[in-house]
Amino acid sequence: MRQFSLAEVSAVLSRTPATLNALLRGLPDTWVLSNEGRSGDGKDTWSAFDIVGHLILGERTDWMPRVRIILENGEARAFDPFDRFAQSKESQDKSLEQLLNEFARLRSENLAALHALNLQPEDFARRGRHPALGVVTLSELLATWAVHDLTHLHQLSRVMAHQYRDAVGPWSAYLGVLHCTGHGA
Amino acid sequence: MRQFSLAEVSAVLSRTPATLNALLRGLPDTWVLSNEGRSGDGKDTWSAFDIVGHLILGERTDWMPRVRIILENGEARAFDPFDRFAQSKESQDKSLEQLLNEFARLRSENLAALHALNLQPEDFARRGRHPALGVVTLSELLATWAVHDLTHLHQLSRVMAHQYRDAVGPWSAYLGVLHCTGHGA
Numbered sequence: 001m002r003q004f005s006l007a008e009v010s011a012v013l014s015r016t017p018a019t020l021n022a023l024l025r026g027l028p029d030t031w032v033l034s035n036e037g038r039s040g041d042g043k044d045t046w047s048a049f050d051i052v053g054h055l056i057l058g059e060r061t062d063w064m065p066r067v068r069i070i071l072e073n074g075e076a077r078a079f080d081p082f083d084r085f086a087q088s089k090e091s092q093d094k095s096l097e098q099l100l101n102e103f104a105r106l107r108s109e110n111l112a113a114l115h116a117l118n119l120q121p122e123d124f125a126r127r128g129r130h131p132a133l134g135v136v137t138l139s140e141l142l143a144t145w146a147v148h149d150l151t152h153l154h155q156l157s158r159v160m161a162h163q164y165r166d167a168v169g170p171w172s173a174y175l176g177v178l179h180c181t182g183h184g185a
Numbered sequence: 186m187r188q189f190s191l192a193e194v195s196a197v198l199s200r201t202p203a204t205l206n207a208l209l210r211g212l213p214d215t216w217v218l219s220n221e222g223r224s225g226d227g228k229d230t231w232s233a234f235d236i237v238g239h240l241i242l243g244e245r246t247d248w249m250p251r252v253r254i255i256l257e258n259g260e261a262r263a264f265d266p267f268d269r270f271a272q273s274k275e276s277q278d279k280s281l282e283q284l285l286n287e288f289a290r291l292r293s294e295n296l297a298a299l300h301a302l303n304l305q306p307e308d309f310a311r312r313g314r315h316p317a318l319g320v321v322t323l324s325e326l327l328a329t330w331a332v333h334d335l336t337h338l339h340q341l342s343r344v345m346a347h348q349y350r351d352a353v354g355p356w357s358a359y360l361g362v363l364h365c366t367g368h369g370a
Binding site: 004005007008011012015018019021022023026027028030031130133134136137139140141143144146147148150151153154155157158160161164167168169170171173175176177178180182 | 189190192193196197200203204206207208211212213215216315318319321322324325326328329331332333335336338339340342343345346349352353354355356358360361362363365367
């Protein structure tokens, strides 16, 4: 495995707000508010709006709090579980534009806080305890933060494409995104 | 099926260059030049760099030329096949930044040309002939242009996430994008 690089992780994390902004701000509601229908367990799937709300919650409650738990408590204290469905409460009465602004602000603050920790190469091997997955390292947490952005960009492109599932006619055979079953995100 | 909306399609098409720019410009090479390894048929899979090259080729040879064939020839003349692997020749010796600029310029020119056609609602039902798929309509072609952007954004997020497949440790179980098999794009 390559050596962990905070610069490489930050390069992705710092770009996500502008990426979502370019993709979503001002888009017609068809693209922003529609989801993929009911999932197998009967719950509503997520819209672009829901996804941005979920990313905001991660900034508030998940990533940096877990970094701090690893640095302060190591394996002695398990992370608080991440409520992956709490965004609907937090996002209601907000516009997509407000959510995009909020996400950009929180991400920027969190990256500033992360860099202020002045982490050294040996810190990335420090260990923490995930409530379900068991022992994890700080580098795994930080890598996951970046890949979590990418998994939701992956989901977002799929949710949007789904709205044109019929409109593309026979071309659907060639459009891989229309054959993605979601793999849980 | 909802009525076709050119404004809705254009809203996606016009945002893709800025989205790719925000996501990719200035990223470390790990994210930009790495692919997902060899595919099942032994061919190299695509990097972010390759994907932008492919989108440029679509702007040059696929979308607007096909719009014009439908309007001028209807079903009488099949579209030229789209060479989905020609980008490596076109992109060599260029930087990602040059490709992003070129894509943005071509997309902007093509959208201007599309709007200059002043298409009317009845035009969207006009028919053309795809060399493999058979009869298609203008609205299907335009919807496919937008979903083609989304399928490559979907692929891009997956290719990037793949680079951290090991780095995330046990979290890979939760990251859907790492379980995406590509569905052909």
